[in-house]
Every structure is written in C-alpha cells, then in structure tokens.
Amino acid sequence: MKPLFSIITPTYNRGYIIWKTIQSVQKQQYPHWEMIIVDDGSTDDTEKVIAEFQSDPRIHYYKLPKGNANKARNYALTKAKGEYIAYLDSDDILYENFLSVMREMFTKFPDKVFAIPNYNFRKELYDAHHHLIDFTDMEQRQGSTVTLQDIFHWKVKCAFGTGMVHTKEIVKTAIRWDVALKVFDDWDFVMQMGTRFPDGLLHIPYVLYEYAQRYGTDGKCSSQTYQGYADGFEVIYQKHKASPFMKGQTWYPQLIKKFKKKQEQYDKGEIPEAVYKYFPQYGTAKK
Numbered sequence: 501m502k503p504l505f506s507i508i509t510p511t512y513n514r515g516y517i518i519w520k521t522i523q524s525v526q527k528q529q530y531p532h533w534e535m536i537i538v539d540d541g542s543t544d545d546t547e548k549v550i551a552e553f554q555s556d557p558r559i560h561y562y563k564l565p566k567g568n569a570n571k572a573r574n575y576a577l578t579k580a581k582g583e584y585i586a587y588l589d590s591d592d593i594l595y596e597n598f599l600s601v602m603r604e605m606f607t608k609f610p611d612k613v614f615a616i617p618n619y620n621f622r623k624e625l626y627d628a629h630h631h632l633i634d635f636t637d638m639e640q641r642q643g644s645t646v647t648l649q650d651i652f653h654w655k656v657k658c659a660f661g662t663g664m665v666h667t668k669e670i671v672k673t674a675i676r677w678d679v680a681l682k683v684f685d686d687w688d689f690v691m692q693m694g695t696r697f698p699d700g701l702l703h704i705p706y707v708l709y710e711y712a713q714r715y716g717t718d719g720k721c722s723s724q725t726y727q728g729y730a731d732g733f734e735v736i737y738q739k740h741k742a743s744p745f746m747k748g749q750t751w752y753p754q755l756i757k758k759f760k761k762k763q764e765q766y767d768k769g770e771i772p773e774a775v776y777k778y779f780p781q782y783g784t785a786k787k
Contacts, residue, residue, distance in 0.1 A: 503534040503558065505599055505665075506582030510538050510572035511590035515545040516630050522553050524593035530600040535559045536576040537590075541566030569661070570677035570685050577671055584665050591714060592662040598708045602665050605704050613700030614666035614693050617708040618642045619659065625779045626716040633716070634779055641711075646703040648694040651687070652745035654755070658687035663709045666693060683724055683732035688739065695743045715775050726766055726774050730759035 507525055511518055518537075525535050535558060539546055542563075550561050560579065564572060577585070584606060588594060602615060619642070624635040642656055650656045664686070675692045678685055694701060715721050737752040765771045772783025 503532050503582045504603065505530075505533040505584050505586055506576075506580035507533055507535045507586045507588050508538070508573055508576040508580065509535060509588045509590050510540055510569040510576070511542065511546060512540040512566075512569070513542045513544045513546060514590040515542070515547075515549045518546060518590045519549055519553075520593055521588060521590050522550070522559065524595075525588070526553075526556065527596050528594065528599045529596050530603055533558060533599060534581060535588075536579050537561045538572035538576045539563040540569060540572045568679060570679045570681065573677045574679070577676070580668070580671070583668055585668065585670070586665040587661055587663070588709075589662045589711075592709060592711050594663075594709045595707070598663075601704065601706060601708055605702060606665075606667075609702050611699070612702035613669055613697040614664065614690070615702040615704055616642075616646065616660060616690070617663055617704035617706055619663055620707055620710045621659065621712070623713045623715065623778045625776075625782060626714055628716070630717065633782065636778065638710075640707055642703075642705075644705045646701075648698065648701050649745050649748075651690055651694065652740070652743065653749045654751040658684060658690070659711050660686035660690050662711050664690070681732070681735065683728060684736050688736060691736070691740045691743065691745075694745060695740070698745075715779065722775050724774050726759045726763035726777075729774070730756045730763065733759070 509521065522535065525533065537550060537560065539562065547563065553559050554561060562575065562579070564575060573587070584602065605615060606612065618640060620638050621641045622636050622638045625633045627633055641659065646656050670693060673696060675696060678688050681688055713721050733752065733755045740746055762771065766773060772780055776783025
C-alpha cells in the first residue's frame, strides 16, 4: 500500500540518539508511513544504528557526502511517495497520535496545504561526550490560535524542522529548503509556503511532538554566534520583506540591533559565548 505520510529525517552524527527518533515513528498509531532518513555524511556509528531498524520496510536510508541538513531534506523530497510530507529532526520525537491527528485534520480541512501543531519544548546543555549537564523545564509552545502573520511577525518562534507537515502540492512548486541559510531555515520554509499559499496554513492546537534545543553538541545551536543570529534575521527580512504578511512587523531591525549588541558584549568579555546564552552559569566570558 502506498504510504500516506512520508517522514523526512536529516541526520549527522546522531548515532547516540536517532534510535529514539525512529522508535517514535514506529510507535505511531497510524501505520501507513515511510521514513526517509538522509545521512549528511556522518562519521560516527549512525549507519550501524539505523541498520538495526531496516528490517522494517517502511524505513529508507540514504547517505550523502557532507553538505547540510537542508540539502538532505531537499534530496528526501525527491524520494518521498506520500500524499503528505512530515519533518522530524533526528534528535526529536513524535507522540504516538501525531500521524493519526494529522490525517484527521487534513481530512477535515482538505483545502489546507501545510500544518503546524503545538509541541512541548525544552533547552538542554551537553558536554562534548553527549552527557546532559543541565536543562530547562518542559513548556508548551504556541497557543490555541496561530496565524501566518504571527509567524512572519516572530510572535511564534520557529521550530518547524520537526512537526511541520505539508501536502505533495509543495513539491510541485519551486519551494525548497534554502541550502544557503545557516539559521532560521525552517522559518524561511514556512514563509515561502505562506506567501505562495496565503490561505494554506492549518494550525493544530494539540501537542503532538517533543522538541529540544541541544546546546554543546554539533548542532546549529552550538555553532551559532550572536552575530550569526543578527545576520540571520537580516537575511530573512530582506528575503521576505515584500510579503504582505510582513506588514506591521516590529522585530526588524530591533532583533538585529539586540544580537549585534550581544556580540559586542561578548567581544569585550562581558558575557559568555552564544552557546551558553540560556545557561550562563556554565559559560566563561571571552578573555
């Protein structure tokens, strides 16, 4: 039977945790799915770990030369066979009712093109050996209603690399993950869809997945600088400023000024580097 859902998971050196991600897909109440794992040139035991799950014919594994997660996602889009395409980062988990609720909601609202559910979120700090040092309390993100303008106005923080689902209609367009972006790539992808399909957003006010920002590992959160965030906001604004949904926004240029100021403070040795921005007690200022 053709899978109704294609779940795209890019990964890089996540052998220590991706097994949890895969298991969360296998536990789905709705069984008609395929999971497309695209390995972005891992050098750890990721391939070995995934091999333990490939007796499940719904799990497909591809390994590419090192590029980035967006290149991996775009490659997976060429392989996806489902009517709906979901995204799941290789260190996050879906709750068991994720696909069944998505199926129910898209059936109820067949004119919608992409969906964003609510989620549980926390920040975690790790050492170089992937040992958890500290974490924040779990919190529910987003409210009972979310509009596209909320997303463009940064009232809803981007975390769409996991949990977002869109129809295969998106694949027929020029909308793709921007391989040049170093930050806010998921925000950009939703903005692309929103501008192309202004009535296409389906917000699902149920908590359907668990998302963690992991600091201290080899992910984006650990490699970003304060200046990098400032540059990212600048790129996003310049790319999407003509969208009607951007009208009335207040984050530009305030957020750029904020992170440039933080970079100056870091350069002066006044605050720790960006990886410790939520865990300042563990960081040391630049000397």
